[in-house]
């Protein structure tokens with residue numbers, strides 16, 4: 001158990017293991033042997049760590065120096081277990097990082113990454129309290145540390161938001177986070193950038209105190225070479241290798257130089273010229289070999305690259321070189337030893353020898369990664385959930401927008417989609433009207449056969465269609481072409497008389513009578529919904545008109561109607577509303593989309609800012625991370641779902657004939673499905689822009705193919721099969737069937753919605769975990 005500043009126990013143990021771990025501490029602090037790390041895949045593969053050895057003694061400060069891009073951060077990320085080596089060994093306190101026994105990631109390590117890795121919306125105090133809860137520190141200890149570190153690092157007041165601090169102040173808060181729990185190993189990636197010289201000195205003094213008085217081990221990278229004089233050991237790194245590793249005094253003495261900067265320069269020049277020699281030698285060998293081959297000489301023996309330079313498929317891996325380019329041809333690994341061994345006296349030589357040859361059997365220390373790791377720890381889960389809520393509510397405006405967005409979308413969809421069309425202008429050209437009488441439309445409601453045109457027009461609903469009188473068909477057609485009206489309704493001069501004759505003649509009516517008795521309609525059919533509405537209105541109006549006359553003349557009103565009769569529907573209304581069709585799709589669509597967007601945004605932003613890595617290094621398990629997000633997102637989802645159905649069912653009277661609990665369950669499943677996809681997106685993408693593109697692209701595909709806007713029955717057969725593979729298709733159908741038909745979970749068209757949602761959730765989560773794992777090796 002780690003002791004606090006005043007010697008009191010500061011950690012509340014999460015599991016039994018913590019109290020036992022410290023009894024088995026390997027003598028050396030950190031050992032790295034023959035480390036190879038390769039970034040990228042295929043032609044982009046590039047060796048960043050190139051057979052690197054490093055030895056950090058426990059209780060010392062190790063200064064890792066090197067030019068930008070030489071692989072320092074990569075090495076540190078392997079030490080803390082955030083990246084895996086492609087080959088080679090790392091032991092931290094005698095165990096492989098990432099194993100339960102090493103305690104790393106976890107409390108034993110304090111990590112300050114290069115990026116800020118803090119939440120801008122948190123205050124300094126909230127930031128430190130968050131990590132305090134992650135480490136399960138006692139409240140008194142947290143307060144004591146807050147005070148102590150504020151003084152040491154000259155931090156601004158604790159209630160200041162991190163985003164309002166200057167760059168230097170933010171880095172000091174980041175430094176404070178790394179020191180906060182007094183870890184045994186401190187890994188600091190350029191902690192003194194943006195810090196004034198006085199404060200820099202006090203930071204180094206503190207590091208020295210930690211190493212001397214408290215036996216803490218510190219690995220620190222810096223660009224300020226001279227400040228590293230205060231380190232016990234300096235590792236000078238170039239092109240993924242250590243050129244030298246020794247105390248500052250020995251380095252200066254060996255090279256008879258005054259500054260470490262000069263020593264580093266000399267080592268780099270030596271390395272450069274040696275690499276050139278080897279390169280020239282290699283080229284010369286290639287030429288002579290080619291010559292030999294051309295002249296039918298010897299076989300190409302002994303020029304194969306070493307195993308470490310080959311990927312599984314046998315493709316040579318370019319190694320980073322002096323100018324940090326990955327396009328140069330690689331050196332055989334034995335050349336690396338030649339280059340490094342050719343150095344001044346007194347320096348610890350970096351050889352390519354296997355660990356066993358230098359007296360270490362690292363494999364004995366290998367342990368199963370996270371074999372016994374705690375799946376969930378209450379304090380960490382609590383800290384994460386609290387952080388997520390804090391994050392959520394800090395920006396109240398944004399929170400309310402997101403919270404109410406689904407309900408807002410449902411309101412808009414109920415108001416805007418599927419309603420009855422109104423005020424459609426239609427040109428009426430009525431030649432039955434007498435110009436000498438002022439073309440006045442007079443009609444009676446008795447059994448009189450006159451002015452049928454006017455009597456018919458009376459039955460057209462004037463909220464749906466606005467009748468615009470025109471003098472001639474030509475004028476009316478012109479107005480239609482110019483988009484002033486949606487079509488022309490024309491009555492011939494003798495419309496009433498001819499209609500009466502047509503009724504009287506029945507089957508014997510001649511063509512002229514039929515032509516003169518028709519209501520001739522020419523429509524602008526460019527808008528399907530509008531022309532369908534007009535057609536339906538005009539036909540319904542004629543049916544009502546016929547019934548009116550028949551009734552007035554004491555005939556059976558239904559005698560003239562077509563003998564196709566629609567009886568009461570089994571499900572739904574006689575006049576079904578498109579809104580009822582669209583609403584379930586809109587609900588699931590927006591819930592799914594928001595879940596994808598929020599999850600990918602949260603995970604990606606935290607990963608990019610480094611906060612995710614920092615939390616993981618502090619000991620947070622990926623399962624806890626996901627569970628905390630799940631809890632927050634589910635609470636948000638429940639609230640959103642409540643408001644969505646409140647508006648859809650109560651305010652807009654959308655029918656719900658089935659089990660509302662089942663409706664809510666499917667909605668939540670779709671939210672989870674969206675979260676799982678968001679997880680995959682965040683695992684795949686490095687940038688927000690690519691995440692947005694994937695999210696939007698897949699969302700539009702979903703909208704179009706899942707039957708949200710139009711029934712899947714309208715799709716070509718093969719597209720229909722594809723449509724049913726989409727995550728939302730069955731779920732939407734299930735929701736419609738519950739709401740509109742009242743079907744229960746026992747019906748295949750309902751349980752398929754549940755089953756496919758569960759399958760998608762499972763598949764997407766598995767895929768995300770695979771991607772995360774693969775990227776740990778390749779990125």
Ligand SMILES: Nc1ncnc2c1ncn2[C@@H]1O[C@H](COP(=O)(O)OP(=O)(O)OP(=O)(O)O)[C@@H](O)[C@H]1O
Pocket residue numbers: 039040048066067068069070071072073074075114324778779
């Ligand atoms: N995820 C990645 N995928 C591909 N290449 C990467 C990745 N991360 C880093 N690199 C490359 O690896 C090389 C080493 O990067 P690294 O961050 O370890 O360097 P560094 O020594 O810490 O540099 P600096 O001092 O500037 O921080 C660089 O060329 C960098 O572009």
